[in-house]
Amino acid sequence: MDVKVNKKLGLKERYALMTRGLGWDTTYQPMDKVFPYDKFEGIKIHDWDKWEDPFRMTMDAYWKYQAEKERKLYAIIDAFAQNNGHLGVTDARYINTLKLFLTGISPLEYMAHRGFAHVGRQMRGVGPRVACLMQSLDEIRHAQTQIHSMSNYNKYYNGFHDPMHMIERVWYLSVPRSFFDDAYTAGPFEFMIAIGFSFEYVLTNLLFVPFISGAAYNGDMGAMTFGFSAQSDEARHMTLGLECIKFMLEQDPDNLPIVQRWIDKWTWRGTRVLTLVGMMMDYMLPKRVMSWKEAWEIYFEQNGGALFNDLARYGITVPKCAAQAALDKEHVSHQAWATFYQYGAAADFHTWMPSSSEMDWLSEKYPNTFDKYYRPRFEYFAEQHKAGNRFYNLTLPMLCQTCQIPMLFTEPADPTKICYRESDYKGEKYHFCSDGCKEIFDHEPEKYIQAWLPVHQIHQGNCFDPGVDPAAPGFNPLAAVLDHYHINQGRDNMEFEGSEDQRNFAAWRTMAAKN
Amino acid sequence: MQIDLRTVSIKPLRQTFDQVARHLGADKPASRYLEGTIRVQAESNFHYRPLWDPDHEIFDPSRTALKIKDWYAFKDPRQFYYGTYTIARARMQEAAEADFDFVESRGLADSYPAAAKGLALEVLLPLRHVAWGSNMNNSAMAAYGYGTAITQPCLYQAMDQLGIAQYLTRVGLLLADAEALDAAKQAWLEDPKWQALRRYVEDSFVMSDWFEQFVAQNLALDGFLYPLIYTYFDNALTAKAGPTVSMLVRFQAEWYAETVKWVDASIKVAAADNKDLVSGWTRAWRDRAVEAVAPLAARALEAEADAVMAELTEQFNARAAKLGLAL
Numbered sequence: 001m002d003v004k005v006n007k008k009l010g011l012k013e014r015y016a017l018m019t020r021g022l023g024w025d026t027t028y029q030p031m032d033k034v035f036p037y038d039k040f041e042g043i044k045i046h047d048w049d050k051w052e053d054p055f056r057m058t059m060d061a062y063w064k065y066q067a068e069k070e071r072k073l074y075a076i077i078d079a080f081a082q083n084n085g086h087l088g089v090t091d092a093r094y095i096n097t098l099k100l101f102l103t104g105i106s107p108l109e110y111m112a113h114r115g116f117a118h119v120g121r122q123m124r125g126v127g128p129r130v131a132c133l134m135q136s137l138d139e140i141r142h143a144q145t146q147i148h149s150m151s152n153y154n155k156y157y158n159g160f161h162d163p164m165h166m167i168e169r170v171w172y173l174s175v176p177r178s179f180f181d182d183a184y185t186a187g188p189f190e191f192m193i194a195i196g197f198s199f200e201y202v203l204t205n206l207l208f209v210p211f212i213s214g215a216a217y218n219g220d221m222g223a224m225t226f227g228f229s230a231q232s233d234e235a236r237h238m239t240l241g242l243e244c245i246k247f248m249l250e251q252d253p254d255n256l257p258i259v260q261r262w263i264d265k266w267t268w269r270g271t272r273v274l275t276l277v278g279m280m281m282d283y284m285l286p287k288r289v290m291s292w293k294e295a296w297e298i299y300f301e302q303n304g305g306a307l308f309n310d311l312a313r314y315g316i317t318v319p320k321c322a323a324q325a326a327l328d329k330e331h332v333s334h335q336a337w338a339t340f341y342q343y344g345a346a347a348d349f350h351t352w353m354p355s356s357s358e359m360d361w362l363s364e365k366y367p368n369t370f371d372k373y374y375r376p377r378f379e380y381f382a383e384q385h386k387a388g389n390r391f392y393n394l395t396l397p398m399l400c401q402t403c404q405i406p407m408l409f410t411e412p413a414d415p416t417k418i419c420y421r422e423s424d425y426k427g428e429k430y431h432f433c434s435d436g437c438k439e440i441f442d443h444e445p446e447k448y449i450q451a452w453l454p455v456h457q458i459h460q461g462n463c464f465d466p467g468v469d470p471a472a473p474g475f476n477p478l479a480a481v482l483d484h485y486h487i488n489q490g491r492d493n494m495e496f497e498g499s500e501d502q503r504n505f506a507a508w509r510t511m512a513a514k515n
Numbered sequence: 516m517q518i519d520l521r522t523v524s525i526k527p528l529r530q531t532f533d534q535v536a537r538h539l540g541a542d543k544p545a546s547r548y549l550e551g552t553i554r555v556q557a558e559s560n561f562h563y564r565p566l567w568d569p570d571h572e573i574f575d576p577s578r579t580a581l582k583i584k585d586w587y588a589f590k591d592p593r594q595f596y597y598g599t600y601t602i603a604r605a606r607m608q609e610a611a612e613a614d615f616d617f618v619e620s621r622g623l624a625d626s627y628p629a630a631a632k633g634l635a636l637e638v639l640l641p642l643r644h645v646a647w648g649s650n651m652n653n654s655a656m657a658a659y660g661y662g663t664a665i666t667q668p669c670l671y672q673a674m675d676q677l678g679i680a681q682y683l684t685r686v687g688l689l690l691a692d693a694e695a696l697d698a699a700k701q702a703w704l705e706d707p708k709w710q711a712l713r714r715y716v717e718d719s720f721v722m723s724d725w726f727e728q729f730v731a732q733n734l735a736l737d738g739f740l741y742p743l744i745y746t747y748f749d750n751a752l753t754a755k756a757g758p759t760v761s762m763l764v765r766f767q768a769e770w771y772a773e774t775v776k777w778v779d780a781s782i783k784v785a786a787a788d789n790k791d792l793v794s795g796w797t798r799a800w801r802d803r804a805v806e807a808v809a810p811l812a813a814r815a816l817e818a819e820a821d822a823v824m825a826e827l828t829e830q831f832n833a834r835a836a837k838l839g840l841a842l
Contacts, residue, residue: 009688009693013693014688017684017688017693017696018680018681018684021684021696021700022643022644022646022647022677022680022684023647024644024700024703024704026717026720027717028713028714028717028718029717029718029720029721033721034717034720034721036567037567040566040567058678058681059604059608059674059675059677059678059681060608060611060612060678060681060682062601062674063601063604063605063607063608063678064605064608064609066597066601066605067601067602067604067605068605070597070598070601070602071602073598074598082522083522084522084523084525107555107557110555110556110557110663111557113670114556114574114657114658114666117654117658117670118658118659120654120658121651121655121658126647130677133650133654133670133673133674133677134674136654136657136670137597137670137671137674140596140597140667140670141597141598143551143555144547144551144596144597144598145597145598147532147550147551147555148547148551151531151532151547151550154529154531154532155527155528155529155530155531156525156527156528157528158528160532161529161532161533162532162533162534163532164534164554164555164557165533165534167557168557168558168559168560169560174562177557178562178563181561181562181563181573182562182563184565184573185562185563185564185565185566185567185573186566187566187567188567447563447566448563450562450563450564451562451563452560452561452562457560486533504528508525511523511525512523512525
């Protein structure tokens, strides 16, 4: 039912009866025992009834609209599979962006589902609970529609085969994963700021739009369709995130400094994770949508700037990290791709050097930095590859204790010098990629010392399969780690040129188009 | 006549994801239910412990006393993933909508006999709070349970119960008005005949073992409440005053017939290796459920109540025995 206005009741009143009217204050069990987690973070809520429902959807309307979307989506996924839609993408390099998506993002959708189920049980107010539960259900949808859309790619291309196993182990996948584990293990209000607000509202356009527009630009109807189908869900999620922050800020002035700290923290955490998206946009899409720098300017600096102007009346200021991010936008995608190129033997997708026309595109998009700092290095890599010396870095990099990205970023004031920060805690030294990550650690060291850092775990011997003996003669640690990751050496990873994916795509496309 | 269309066929390199192939024991084509369910939840190498529950990992099988060898043995016989779930519910809501429209457009609420209407409102409306309680419990199972195969349908159950609470609200608004909902809430909070049930629901909120909660909510409480209300009370009302209210609660009746299959399948898997534990929970919560719904049965069925409760108990015991429990 779309909530109908009857003679006596307005839409708002009627929806209130359908949701918050259902709850009651318990008396056989104390409320603090029924809702044990919504006070410890120090957020003060005086009147849950002041919560404004960001959307008014009853379950029957939800089922009806969502089922309609599902029917359409699966019809397209089926047609895409039946028609070998994968052969219609621009070129086979594109398929590697989907590997990044399936292993790095789809499992996070599932984490979002769990996180919102948790918050949807624990908030004392019925209004936010109902909204969170709907989001929890949507997030199952997103995880599953992504898995189902990529299922067909998995049948024909390498590297898609074991995403849930990989995200728990592979070095770079600990970056997105630890981000979500961090949010989930925080209190329910921090989760709402981390995911509901910072991620869904401030940063979602920088994740979702690049991937889905990238799919549209590169002829991938399968991935494009789940993205477009999720759009109206995302709109609901954004309004929930915004309502939540406003509600917290309006309830008590003491909430402001806590919320501001979370915004600062989560914007920086999110920005670091989005390095992977920047690299995808600038290097992995054969047909580019826009540069990472342009995306950052439109979606963060302009749109985000307007949002923070709007929140200024509550005393909220632009996240502290914005100044550093404004410098970084000219660099991070190049630095990340240079790293993945070198560590191409240890990822579940292929890497390559951009062609000379692609380098020209990068020069044009990054006039201040690409030719000066990155082109010479990339041309050197390409030359070496041509000469038969494709470079692979076989050492293990040092990781940032907070964001878990290898120490690949440079000093804000000097793009030729790697940025290192460190903190001492209980007799141990911890390393960071930036001031932002160091500050996050320093505020909650007991949390971040727990991080499961893939490189440390390899050194500790925790990334070999049972029965493997690192003391055996001729032991090859990289091969053993790849086995443990379930990455097939030479098939899922390394250089794109000459890969099985490249060969198959070319052969199948010929077969489909010629007699 | 058969039309034989041809497509370009390419031999796939693999049939499904490795986590699904490991589950099936071979690389063979897998359903969308399996690809969207098997091993989707993370299992190891968690980064941090929850600030709000440092004794457990993010996903932790020890949040229940159940000992389960394979958490993906908990399959949903309905094979619900998000798509099949929403499509199934959309069909049911379409039927419900037509029923509500029919009752409304024919003025059946106005012509419904007053005594039956009073009884229907008195019995049905406080149940919207019970359904909301089930939403809370099933969302807790979805949030703290282990393995997508069992936690995914718990969220569907939670949302279904929210839907049921909303349908019951609409019954109140159609047969009466918002004041009737307020009165029902007062009864839920104060009327003696609802207090044992309210205590049951509130006690179930604070249970620490999510599978015991599953037993208390989905097996024991629903196992008595749904047949009592949506079979026996429904029949009694129809006999007295015609099928108007029956049309308005059809969703619940059909829903219970469907979901009970999933509940039974889940209990069966849990009981296979945990017979004493699950039997003990079931015994304890069955006894409390009987006590909690008896006053409601007395009001709803009057003279028939004791006989019906005895029959329901017998049916429940037989069902439990079939699921491998010893009560």
